[in-house]
Amino acid sequence: GNSVTQMEGPVTLSEEAFLTINCTYTATGYPSLFWYVQYPGEGLQLLLKATKADDKGSNKGFEATYRKETTSFHLEKGSVQVSDSAVYFCALIINTGGFKTIFGAGTRLFVKA
Amino acid sequence: GAVVSQHPSRVICKSGTSVKIECRSLDFQATTMFWYRQFPKQSLMLMATSNEGSKATYEQGVEKDKFLINHASLTLSTLTVTSAHPEDSSFYICSATARDYSSYEQYFGPGTRLTVT
Numbered sequence: 001g002n003s004v005t006q007m008e009g010p011v012t013l014s015e016e017a018f019l020t021i022n023c024t025y026t027a028t029g030y031p032s033l034f035w036y037v038q039y040p041g042e043g044l045q046l047l048l049k050a051t052k053a054d055d056k057g058s059n060k061g062f063e064a065t066y067r068k069e070t071t072s073f074h075l076e077k078g079s080v081q082v083s084d085s086a087v088y089f090c091a092l093i094i095n096t097g098g099f100k101t102i103f104g105a106g107t108r109l110f111v112k113a
Numbered sequence: 114g115a116v117v118s119q120h121p122s123r124v125i126c127k128s129g130t131s132v133k134i135e136c137r138s139l140d141f142q143a144t145t146m147f148w149y150r151q152f153p154k155q156s157l158m159l160m161a162t163s164n165e166g167s168k169a170t171y172e173q174g175v176e177k178d179k180f181l182i183n184h185a186s187l188t189l190s191t192l193t194v195t196s197a198h199p200e201d202s203s204f205y206i207c208s209a210t211a212r213d214y215s216s217y218e219q220y221f222g223p224g225t226r227l228t229v230t
Contacts, residue, residue, distance in 0.1 A: 036221075041224075042223050042224065043117075043119075043206050043221040043222050043223040043224045044157070044206070044208075044221040045221065046218060046219075046220075049218070089156065089157070098162060098170065099145070099210070100159065100162070101147070101159070101208075101219060103156045103157050104156060105155065105156045106154075106155070106156050108154070
């Protein structure tokens with residue numbers, strides 16, 4: 001079946017630390033991959049996306065590369081800020097006669113000053 | 114950018130009553146809207162997919178008679194939780210896709226927190 005697996009949180013980092021949140025997927029066909037961010041009490045916001053193998057999505061200092069050979073889409077940022085504290089969701093979209101988004105469980109990130 | 118609003122943002126209702134949640138696309142036409150449910154510290158669970166002018170498609174295990182979805186126009190979808198019970202308390206989030214869905218991008222509303230007492 002189709003699924004997304006993320007590293008469990010919470011992840012706690014100090015400001016300016018390097019961030020990696022692992023994400024792997026299982027899918028039939030060729031899904032598009034996304035990272036969404038959810039700040040407390042809010043809905044999801046698209047952070048970045050990649051629609052085909054070897055594509056790199058980037059936004060606000062975050063990056064993720066679509067790795068077909070390892071079925072991964074790990075999220076990275078070189079220097080986190082307190083304002084990056086949020087929940088991050090990895091997701092894929094598949095077309096099964098209609099588009100459907102499958103989300104990972106989410107990883108909560110705390111950044112300390 | 115594309116904006117999706119939800120109303121109300123929070124609602125408290127008594128057990129046995131019905132609650133309607135609105136989801137609107139403010140600056141684009143949404144051919145498809147999705148309704149999700151999110152439990153505390155958990156991921157989003159897709160409840161149903163609705164296309165303008167047609168019946169919603171519900172995910173397995175979601176009671177369509179309890180969660181009524183109407184997508185009457187290209188900018189509005191509503192979710193009605195009928196005869197709500199405390200176990201229906203949750204965070205409900207809608208998302209919408211624009212008419213040009215080629216980028217597979219969804220725009221999410223800010224969510225509605227429902228508390229059933």
